[in-house]
Amino acid sequence: MNIDSIKNGIVIDHIEAGKGMEIYSLLHLDLLDCPVAIIKNVTSRKMGKKDIIKIDAEINLDMDILGYVAPEATVDIIKNGELCEKKKMTLPEKLTDVIFCKNPRCITTTEQELPHIFNLTNKAEKVYRCAYCESRATEN
């Protein structure tokens, strides 16, 4: 399978296998005009299998979303066909409208226009809690 190498753009590498499409959708990459490639189940020495996303344009990625969904991923910035910067993800301290509170007693259930804000309360265990009701975020 041939995918053209990128001249100026971004490669999101080391995505846990199976999460590529979720990231594509959460980062709204479907709205881009430039070529975007999702490569699934690539053999990886470190991870066994991984997904990769290549974006052939210099865009601003929402690192908070990426850090939350794929903390193991790396972001390579490519300029003039060369790797110019490699960024490692960290868990964001605060998430806005990335995950949603499911506590039926939370104010966000009745006030639909409120942003859903979650704060990182335990980094080691990746625990996020709703800023309003402090309910623990559950994986979708």
Add this chain to the structure above:
Amino acid sequence: MRSVIDIKDLSTQEIEQIITVAEDIIKNPDKYAHKCSGKKLATLFFEPSTRTRLSFEAAMYELGGNVLSMSDAGSSSASKGESVADTAKVISCYADIIAMRHPKEGAPLVAATNASVPVINAGDGGHNHPTQTLADLLTIHREKGHFDNLTVGLCGDLKFGRTVHSLINALSRYKGINFVLISPEELKIPSYVKNEIKKCGLEYVQTKDLLEYMPKLDILYMTRVQKERFFNEEDYLRLKDSYILTPEKLATAKSDLCIMHPLPRVNEISVAVDKDPRACYFKQVLNGKFMRMALMLKLLGLED
């Protein structure tokens, strides 16, 4: 604009300052009788709670201020679909400080984010009730004189009991506190509250037996199993009478035990216990009013 939504919004130094002011109010009420002259408190109660509302209102009247009261959510703009954010912005135009109770968790935080005056959380569902915790802390301080090195028994509904969670949070910041967590299996304390205790390097034990640790307790904090926190009536009926404190059960307790309850009680403390000098739950109510006075003075910048 400074608001108090969670007891953790106040540092231990600030809590101690509020206690000092409250104790001064108790000694010299005349000195404070006109401190809030010209100030208005709005009490926005979106769910019924007569006693907390009256406590806030009495507190403001005793400081010489006035009260704008919205006690019935059914007659308010909320029933017309107004958001909490809009209500907070509107009430900020009329009042100098807001006390808010709401059935939805986090509603007072939304109000505080949007109001241009201080907001005090007067209870948001089963979540936070910081002024109850302030009342509890003043009671402990007046009865024991200190917060360090106390064995604190918490009994009843430790799962949904917000007063218990807030009190644990507040006391966990002091040295040498031992918690004895007494509850039926179904109403055990959530693990995140236990983690908070552990994180502070403090000890706790969990038990179903109220009598086992009675001789060791300095404080016994009883709670009501609250019907409104259950989705299922059957579970409520099964658990509501788990613990009933009677004079007989207090036979092995210390002579200076401090028995507390956030009230209202149903039957978890027998009326016969009321005569016991160790019963502090009605003093707690009065202490709540003094702490609300001291807190409002602080938030209005009038404590000096």
